[in-house]
Amino acid sequence: xxxxLNAADTAWMxxxxxxxxxxxxxxxxxxxGLVRGKNALNVLMMSFVSLGISGVTWALxxxxxxxxxxxxxxxxxxxxxxxGVGLQAxxxxxxxLYMVYQGTFAIITVAxxxxxxxxRMRFTAYLLFLxxxxxxxxxxxxxxxxxxxxxxxxxxxDFAGGTVVHINAAAAAFVAARVLGQRRDYARLAILPxxxxxxxxxxxxxxxxxxxxxxxxxxxxxxxxxxxxxxxxLAPAATLTAWTILDIYRxxxxxxxxAATGIVVGLVAITPAAGFVSPISALAxxxxxxxxxYFAILWRSRTSLDDSLDxxxxxxxxxxxxxxxxGVFAEKAWNGTTNGLLFGNPxxxxxQAVAVLVAILFSAFSTYVLLRVVSFAVRLRVNRRDxxxxxxxxxxxxxxxxxxxxxxxxxxxxxxxxxxxxLAEGGHA
Numbered sequence: 001x002x003x004x005l006n007a008a009d010t011a012w013m014x015x016x017x018x019x020x021x022x023x024x025x026x027x028x029x030x031x032x033g034l035v036r037g038k039n040a041l042n043v044l045m046m047s048f049v050s051l052g053i054s055g056v057t058w059a060l061x062x063x064x065x066x067x068x069x070x071x072x073x074x075x076x077x078x079x080x081x082x083x084g085v086g087l088q089a090x091x092x093x094x095x096x097l098y099m100v101y102q103g104t105f106a107i108i109t110v111a112x113x114x115x116x117x118x119x120r121m122r123f124t125a126y127l128l129f130l131x132x133x134x135x136x137x138x139x140x141x142x143x144x145x146x147x148x149x150x151x152x153x154x155x156x157x158d159f160a161g162g163t164v165v166h167i168n169a170a171a172a173a174f175v176a177a178r179v180l181g182q183r184r185d186y187a188r189l190a191i192l193p194x195x196x197x198x199x200x201x202x203x204x205x206x207x208x209x210x211x212x213x214x215x216x217x218x219x220x221x222x223x224x225x226x227x228x229x230x231x232x233x234l235a236p237a238a239t240l241t242a243w244t245i246l247d248i249y250r251x252x253x254x255x256x257x258x259a260a261t262g263i264v265v266g267l268v269a270i271t272p273a274a275g276f277v278s279p280i281s282a283l284a285x286x287x288x289x290x291x292x293x294y295f296a297i298l299w300r301s302r303t304s305l306d307d308s309l310d311x312x313x314x315x316x317x318x319x320x321x322x323x324x325x326x327g328v329f330a331e332k333a334w335n336g337t338t339n340g341l342l343f344g345n346p347x348x349x350x351x352q353a354v355a356v357l358v359a360i361l362f363s364a365f366s367t368y369v370l371l372r373v374v375s376f377a378v379r380l381r382v383n384r385r386d387x388x389x390x391x392x393x394x395x396x397x398x399x400x401x402x403x404x405x406x407x408x409x410x411x412x413x414x415x416x417x418x419x420x421x422x423l424a425e426g427g428h429a
Contacts, residue, residue, distance in 0.1 A: 006092035009220035013093045013101055019212025020104035024051055024111055026209055030202025030260065031115050034309050037194040038390025039119045040400035046114035046123075050107050050130060057131040058103040065139035067102065072150035074140045091219050101216060102142070106134050109165045113367075115309035116173035117180050120387055123395040125380045129370060133172065137366045141168050141359055156355035157330060157338060157348070159228065160217035162272025162323040163359045170316025171363035173307060179371045180381055182306040184388070196256050203260035207236060210267045214274040227334060228274035231282035232267070238286030239266025246294050261314060265293045268318035273326040276338065281329035289321045320356055327352035 028047030032040045054062075064079035079085055082099065090098040110133050114126070144151040145158045158164055185191055193199060214232045218225035243262030244254045269289035270282055277285065296313035307313070327349035330340035339345040374380065381387075386394035393399060 004092070005089050005094060006220065009092040009222070010094065010097065012221035012225065013097055013216060013219065016212035016216025017097065017101045017104055019209045020101070020108070020216065021051075021209075023104075023206055023209035023213065024048070024108045026202045026205030027108060027111055028202070029198045030206060030264070031118065031309055033195040033198025033200075033202065034193045034257070035118050036191065036390070037401055038392055038399075040194060040198075040392065041398055042123065042391035042395055043114065043118050045396060046118070046126060047111045049127065050111040053127060053130045054107040054110050054134050055103055057134045058106045059099070062106055062134050062139045063099050063102065065135060066106075066142040067099075067147045069148075070143065072153065073144070074149075075143045075147050093219065098219070102146075105161060105165060105213075106138050106142070109138055109161070109169050110134055112166070112169035112311060112315055113173045113176055115311040116177040116307045118308045119183050119391060120180055120381055121176075122379060122382050123391070125374050125378045128374045128377060132370045132373070133367065136370060137172065137363055138164075138168065141362065144358075145355070151355050151358070154354070155338075155348070155351050157276055157326050157352065158272045158323065158355070159275040159326075160214045160271045162268070162319045162326070163355050166268045166271065166315040166319030167323065167356055167359050168363045170312045170319060171360045172367040173311035174305070174316070175364050175367045176371060177305060177307045177312075179368065182304065183308070184384060186306045187304075193257060196260075199260045200256055203263045207232075207263055207267060210236075210271075214271060218275055224275045224335070227279075230279050231270050231274045231277065234279050235270030235282040235286030235289075236263045236266030238283045239263065239269065239290045242287045242290035243294060246290065261293075261297070261310070262290060265289055265314050265318040268315050269322035269325070272319070272323045273329065276326055276331070276335045276340075277329040278331055278334045281331065285322060285325045285329060288325065289318050292321060293317045323352050323356050324349065 024047050028044040031047065032043045035043050059082055061077075061080055063082070063085070064077050065075045068075035068077065068079040070076035082096075085095050085099050087094045087096060089095065110130055113133070117126075142164050143149045145156060145164050146152065151163075156163070183191070211229055211232050215225040215229035218228055240259060240262045243258055243265070247254045247258045266286040266289060269285050273282070273285055293313050296317050297310050300307060300310060300313055305312075326340065328341045330338050330345075330348060331343050332339045338348065341349045371380065382391060382394060
C-alpha cells in the first residue's frame with residue numbers, strides 16, 4: 001500500500017529544496033570573490049549556468065539514471081523524461097518534489113568543479129562538460145549510494161553527499177586542473193582575491209543553504225532532520241574555531257579568506273555524517289577536519305597543481321575525512337541503525353574507505369575521458385590573449401566592474417542591432 005503524503009514532511013522538503021538551490025548562487029559568490037576582477041562574472045556564470053543546463057539534464061535523464069530501478073551500477077531509463085514521476089508519494093512526499101530536491105544536489109556538485117578551472121577554461125567547453133558529467137559521473141555515483149546500488153548494499157554511509165557530492169567533485173576537479181594546465185601567471189605573479197566580502201557572503205549563504213542540504217536529506221520533518229540540522233551548526237563552528245587558531249598560531253593574524261574556507265571545510269566534513277553521529281561527535285569531526293585541509297592548502301601553493309580555489313583540499317580532503325570519520329563516530333543510539341569503530345563496529349570504517357576509493361577512481365577516470373571527448377568538439381582552454389584580458393570580456397562580452405575608461409564590448413540584443421558593438425569611452429549600456 002502506498003503511504004499517504006505527509007503535510008509536515010512536504011512543507012519541510014519544499015523549504016529544504018529552496019535552501020539547497022540557493023547554495024549554487026552562493027557558491028558563485030564564494031568562488032567569484034576569490035578570483036581576479038577581470039574574471040568575476042565568468043566564475044559567477046559557471047555556477048549560474050549549472051542551474052539551467054544541469055537542471056534540465058537531471059529532469060530528462062539524470063534522475064532516471066540515478067534513482068530508477070536498474071543494475072547495481074546505474075539506474076534504468078524507466079523514469080526518463082520524468083515518466084511516472086508525478087504527485088504520488090515517494091516516501092511521504094510527492095515524487096516530483098523528491099526528484100527536484102535531488103536535482104539541486106546534481107546542480108551544485110558539477111558547479112563545484114569550476115573552482116579548479118577558473119580563469120582559463122572556455123565557456124563553451126564548460127557548457128558541453130556540464131551535462132556529460134551529470135549523466136556519466138554524478139548519476140551513477142548517486143545510484144551506487146542512494147539509488148540502491150552496490151555501495152548501498154555494501155552498507156556505505158553517506159547521509160547527504162560526502163562521497164556522492166564532495167569527493168566525486170574533488171576528484172574531477174583534480175583531473176580537470178591537470179588537463180587544463182596552469183594559469184599563465186601561476187607561480188609567477190601574486191594572484192589575489194579581488195573581493196573578499198563576496199567570499200564571506202558566499203560562505204554565509206552556503207552555511208544557510210546547507211541546513212537544507214543536510215537536514216533535508218532526512219526526507220521529512222523528523223528526528224533525523226533535527227539531528228542533521230544540529231550537526232550542521234556545530235561541525236562548521238568547530239572547524240572555524242580550529243582554523244582561526246591555526247591562522248593565528250602560524251601567522252599571528254586571522255584571515256577572512258581562512259574563516260570562509262574553514263566554514264566550508266566543516267560543512268563538507270559533516271555532510272556524510274550529519275544524521276549518523278551525535279552532536280559531540282560532530283564537534284570532533286569539525287575540529288579534526290580543519291587540520292588536513294589547512295595544511296593541504298599551504299602545501300598545494302608550492303606545487304605545480306593549479307587547483308585555483310582549492311577544491312581538492314576543501315572538498316576532497318574534507319569529504320574524505322568526513323566519510324572516514326562517519327565510520328568511526330556513527331552511533332546507533334543517535335541514528336537507530338548503525339555503529340562505527342568507536343562503538344564496536346570496525347568494519348564500518350573499512351566499508352567507508354572502500355566507498356571513498358571507488359568514488360575517487362571512477363570520477364577521476366571518467367572525468368578525464370569526458371574532457372577529452374569535449375576537446376574533440378571545442379578547444380578547452382582560452383588563448384593567451386583572452387586569458388590576459390580576462391574571461392569576462394572574452395567569454396561574455398561584459399565586465400563586472402567598469403570605470404568609464406576605454407571601450408567595453410557589450411552585446412546589443414535589440415532586433416535591429418548588431419550582435420556586438422563597443423561602447424564609446426564613458427558610454428552606458
